[in-house]
Amino acid sequence: MQTRAKASIRKFKMIAGVGIFAAFIAFGALLQVSSQGDSSDTYPKGFRGNTCTVETETLTIGYSSYYLSDEYEISEDEPRTPYIPVQCGKIPQPGMLNISIDLLHPDSSRNVPLAMRLAKLVYVADETVEEREILSVPARPHPSGVITHAFRLDEIGHYVIYLDGTSPENIHYLVRVPVTVGHDWQDNMRNFLPPFLRKYI
Known part of the structure; x- marks a missing residue:
């Protein structure tokens, strides 16, 4: 009798475990979440922490960015500039x-x-998009595998880093790497929607 009861308990635990695992998979699919933690259509490989992974046929990079508002007044007493990490x-x-x-x-890319x-992407009269170069850094190898640069984005709009x-x-x-300065009405609306509905806006 005890053996049968133990077998029933073991069977129940196994079914419950499978059910929880299936629910987790279904929940992830419903929210369109990638294996690295973000909405899977953000970047080809999403992001982990503050780093976005961008992948092409020949090169994969990790992209991190840190932002400082023009409204912030830097104090001479501060040990370092308080840049804020931003998502992709x-x-x-x-x-x-x-x-x-x-x-x-x-x-070998190093x-x-x-x-x-x-x-900067500029929309002209006939609704086509033109690229206007703002910054250019000459080509050179990067043996350390890390490229850093700081620049100012003066206007709201869409930019691209190549x-x-x-x-x-x-x-x-x-x-x-696309960069957007400022949020449009769609971004504001997404904040009020459940995650599984945000992909439709």
Whole structure:
């Protein structure tokens, strides 16, 4: 009798465990969450912590950005500038942006001269989009695998950071990181919706 009771308890625990696991999978699918913790359509590989992973056919990078509002007044007594980490490419308003790019894969990309370029997307009269270059950093290799730069974004709008280079073997490395300054009405509406409805806005 006791053996049968123990078997029933064991069976119940196994069914409950499978049910919880299935519910977890279904919940993740419903919220469209990637394995790295964000909405899966944000970036090809999402983000982990404050780092977004951007992947192309030839290059994978980790992108981190830190923001300082123009309204912030820096005190001489502060030990360091209080930059705020921001999620991937969304900046609340114009200000200083300090970026860090990690060359994750392949390791050989660290020996390839890579140029960095910042462009602003401008919508012209016929609804086409033009890129206006704001900043250009000459190509050079990055043996440490880390690229850092600080710049100011003066206007609300959409920007793109490009990382571009070609290896001696004629392999073209190109990564495009979108950056948005300011939030539109869709972003504000998403904040009031359940996560599984946000992808439809």
